[in-house]
Amino acid sequence: MLADTPDPPYVAVIFTSTRTEGDYGYETMAETMMELASKQPGFLGVESARDGVGITVSYWVDRASARAWKEVAEHSVAQRQGRKIWYSDYRVRIATVDRAYSMHSSTFDGQDATTTATTATPE
Amino acid sequence: MLADTPDPPYVAVIFTSTRTEGDYGYETMAETMMELASKQPGFLGVESARDGVGITVSYWVDRASARAWKEVAEHSVAQRQGRKIWYSDYRVRIATVDRAYSMHSSTFDGQDATTTATTATPE
Numbered sequence: 164m165l166a167d168t169p170d171p172p173y174v175a176v177i178f179t180s181t182r183t184e185g186d187y188g189y190e191t192m193a194e195t196m197m198e199l200a201s202k203q204p205g206f207l208g209v210e211s212a213r214d215g216v217g218i219t220v221s222y223w224v225d226r227a228s229a230r231a232w233k234e235v236a237e238h239s240v241a242q243r244q245g246r247k248i249w250y251s252d253y254r255v256r257i258a259t260v261d262r263a264y265s266m267h268s269s270t271f272d273g274q275d276a277t278t279t280a281t282t283a284t285p286e
Numbered sequence: 287m288l289a290d291t292p293d294p295p296y297v298a299v300i301f302t303s304t305r306t307e308g309d310y311g312y313e314t315m316a317e318t319m320m321e322l323a324s325k326q327p328g329f330l331g332v333e334s335a336r337d338g339v340g341i342t343v344s345y346w347v348d349r350a351s352a353r354a355w356k357e358v359a360e361h362s363v364a365q366r367q368g369r370k371i372w373y374s375d376y377r378v379r380i381a382t383v384d385r386a387y388s389m390h391s392s393t394f395d396g397q398d399a400t401t402t403a404t405t406a407t408p409e
Contacts, residue, residue: 164304165302165303165376165377166302171379175300175379175381177300177383179288179343180288181287211339211341212335212336212337212340213335214335215287216334218333218335218341220302220341250389253388254289254387254389256294256298256385257385258298258381258384259381259384260379260380261381263377265376266377
């Protein structure tokens with residue numbers, strides 16, 4: 164499901180990973196972490212897919228809430244045990260979303276993005 | 287494959303989508319677009335997965351190169367024809383990555399992220 168985030172700016176945590184062979188409780192952990200994330204203060208939404216590479220993008224009101232989630236995740240037993248068991252590699256990128264548009268507010272009809280997109284900092 | 291991006295800051299274009307039923311040339315278009323992206327000026331890398339939701343995150347040197355890619359993509363026949371044929375919904379988010387770390391430079395060992403992560407703006 165796609166995340167219905169509010170108008171920018173907000174923060175995206177882009178977590179990309181490759182898995183090791185075998186489950187080792189990974190699926191259960193992943194579901195638990197997703198539930199946990201959605202209960203954190205400042206949570207706006209999450210989008211996730213795995214297909215060779217795994218990509219989970221979680222959205223947060225601000226850096227403080229993204230950072231707080233990071234600490235919760237890192238300190239959870241699941242995450243601390245999982246590093247080498249579950250992942251062969253990963254990247255975490257913290258980013259500020261300052262522009263966003265959806266299928267129904269895009270430039271694909273030839274409209275100008277600067278007038279139809281939700282924009283935090285006009286270009 | 288995970289993208290080996292340089293130290294932040296750089297720009298991430300987060301494209302998330304849900305598909306319609308049927309291929310309609312989607313796979314071919316997706317591969318072509320990926321090849322096309324990798325040849326654009328300022329391209330740093332891309333990560334992509336589809337599993338119910340599709341997530342493609344492309345990384346760019348700066349906003350100008352991300353914007354140029356967006357225009358190339360939108361003006362390609364594939365992208366213009368594909369909107370309603372291929373996607374039931376999508377979101378595009380443009381974000382500035384200002385912090386990043388990988389499995390081998392993370393805080394999961396109890397180290398302080400501010401000393402081990404590649405950081406554009408120290409917190």
